[in-house]
Amino acid sequence: xxxxxxxxxxxxxxxxxxxxxxxxxxxxxxxxxxxxxxxxxxxxxxxxxxxxxxxxxxxxxxxxxxxxxxxxxxxxxxxxxxxxxxxxxxxxxxxxxxxxxxxxxxxxxxxxxxxxxxxxxxxxxxxxxxxxxxxxxxxxxxxxxxxxxxxxxxxxxxxxxxxxxxxxxxxxxxxxxxxxxxxxxxxxxxxxxxxxxxxxxxxxxxxxxxxxxxxxxxxxxxxxx
Numbered sequence: 310x311x312x313x314x315x316x317x318x319x320x321x322x323x324x325x326x327x328x329x330x331x332x333x334x335x336x337x338x339x340x341x342x343x344x345x346x347x348x349x350x351x352x353x354x355x356x357x358x359x360x361x362x363x364x365x366x367x368x369x370x371x372x373x374x375x376x377x378x379x380x381x382x383x384x385x386x387x388x389x390x391x392x393x394x395x396x397x398x399x400x401x402x403x404x405x406x407x408x409x410x411x412x413x414x415x416x417x418x419x420x421x422x423x424x425x426x427x428x429x430x431x432x433x434x435x436x437x438x439x440x441x442x443x444x445x446x447x448x449x450x451x452x453x454x455x456x457x458x459x460x461x462x463x464x465x466x467x468x469x470x471x472x473x474x475x476x477x478x479x480x481x482x483x484x485x486x487x488x489x490x491x492x493x494x495x496x497x498x499x500x501x502x503x504x505x506x507x508x509x510x511x512x513x514x515x516x517x518x519x520x521x522x523x524x525x526x527x528x529x530x531x532x533x534x
């Protein structure tokens with residue numbers, strides 16, 4: 310199993326353009342598996358539960374860049390604010406404001422991505438494109454000094470229709486470009502498009518994704534408790 314994790318990371322990394330960041334999605338996987346990936350050179354990991362992330366961060370090397378990729382509840386921000394590298398799942402102005410408060414208490418500036426809902430499934434979170442534009446036009450976010458909007462995140466529909474997936478990713482890339490040109494033209498830091506998982510990351514990269522989130526293709530299927 311350990312050999313598989315190492316070889317999977319090397320295999321996937323070898324296919325990626327140098328500007329694409331591989332995030333190993335370690336949720337549901339034990340610390341031992343993350344240690345194997347770390348020894349193989351992996352430094353970016355993604356978790357979706359704040360308390361699990363805190364436990365793993367305390368137990369593992371502190372040069373790991375931890376990405377929070379799940380739905381974030383306001384009352385859980387305190388667990389990750391001291392160390393989180395990037396929050397991928399901001400889905401409201403209110404949540405962004407709460408992250409700003411906790412980042413201020415930690416005397417940090419936390420990078421955040423706005424999650425865009427493009428999939429057909431109603432269960433997925435995120436702004437609609439119109440909601441995202443309206444939030445940015447509202448200008449309230451500009452008052453926040455301890456968060457930095459770094460880009461967008463999305464998840465494509467769970468479908469075998471690759472044309473639909475490609476269309477969804479391209480739509481988000483178009484939205485990313487519009488937002489960057491309109492609101493962040495003077496900020497080089499707005500440069501992240503987090504799109505693509507094990508099943509569709511190659512399509513996402515073609516559409517312009519800079520960060521891909523790979524779980525099962527690295528660690529295998531998780532043993533959920």
